[in-house]
Amino acid sequence: MIIIFTTLFIILLIFSIKYPWWLPNKKGIIALMYHHIYKYDDTCDLEKEFYIEPETFEKQIDFLLKHKYTPITLQDLEKSYKDNLFTLPKKPVLITFDDGWQDNYTNAYKILKKKNVKANIFIAYNYIGQKNCLTWEQIFEMKNSGLISFGSHTVNHVNLTKLKDDEIKTELTQSKKLLEEKLLQEINCFAYPKGAGAADEKIRKLVFDSGYEFDFSTKRGITSFKYNKKKAINRLFIKQGKSLFSFYLNITKGKDSF
Numbered sequence: 001m002i003i004i005f006t007t008l009f010i011i012l013l014i015f016s017i018k019y020p021w022w023l024p025n026k027k028g029i030i031a032l033m034y035h036h037i038y039k040y041d042d043t044c045d046l047e048k049e050f051y052i053e054p055e056t057f058e059k060q061i062d063f064l065l066k067h068k069y070t071p072i073t074l075q076d077l078e079k080s081y082k083d084n085l086f087t088l089p090k091k092p093v094l095i096t097f098d099d100g101w102q103d104n105y106t107n108a109y110k111i112l113k114k115k116n117v118k119a120n121i122f123i124a125y126n127y128i129g130q131k132n133c134l135t136w137e138q139i140f141e142m143k144n145s146g147l148i149s150f151g152s153h154t155v156n157h158v159n160l161t162k163l164k165d166d167e168i169k170t171e172l173t174q175s176k177k178l179l180e181e182k183l184l185q186e187i188n189c190f191a192y193p194k195g196a197g198a199a200d201e202k203i204r205k206l207v208f209d210s211g212y213e214f215d216f217s218t219k220r221g222i223t224s225f226k227y228n229k230k231k232a233i234n235r236l237f238i239k240q241g242k243s244l245f246s247f248y249l250n251i252t253k254g255k256d257s258f
């Protein structure tokens with residue numbers, strides 16, 4: 001009997017060292033980061049972890065809805081900081097996609113539309129219309145549905161830390177301006193390609209000087225609602241091959257493992 005209890009205790013201990021299930025829930029801006037919603041095959045360019053199968057994505061959306069989370073747009077988030085009369089739903093969550101891949105329309109949007117769920121795409125402007133990327137037609141359709149909102153992810157999807165100041169400025173201002181002209185709406189949110197520059201004070205200053213009001217990193221975690229531009233907003237990278245338990249830990253604890 002003692003052996004059984006000791007074994008169970010050790011298993012629980014190891015489990016608790018690995019998984020933060022016992023931590024208190026974190027409150028704040030829950031921002032999920034996706035790239036591809038696509039079943040990984042040998043035609044794929046990015047690493048496997050960037051590809052979430054449509055069925056898995058749908059299960060994650062169902063999990064959010066079942067647990068009374070409300071997906072919001074970047075505009076909803078902006079409004080909650082600017083308009084005192086506007087309050088966010090009780091358990092808001094930002095579903096974000098980086099780069100602007102075609103499967104965001106063919107697979108993700110199909111599911112989001114069916115369930116009437118809001119999401120956001122950070123677009124690298126020069127990717128639009130390229131192979132495996134979104135077309136303007138798809139972007140307009142998603143925008144007009146009112147479900148999908150857009151942010152900037154630079155013009156050329158470049159690592160900002162590798163550029164000169166004036167080149168950084170061009171990437172930031174041009175992507176904002178070009179998207180605004182096409183979409184006829186303000187683009188105030190920015191996500192750093194590969195997360196590069198998100199912790200660099202000089203680059204962050206250039207982001208805000210270019211007119212953006214919110215910046216998103218790829219750093220794991222949940223950022224407090226008191227976001228005051230001190231640090232970029234963290235995001236939870238939803239990776240391929242992880243369980244719903246991992247998804248639950250991410251959205252409640254801000255991480256799925258230690």
Ligand SMILES: [Zn+2]
Pocket residue numbers: 098099153157192193194
């Ligand atoms: Zn990217």
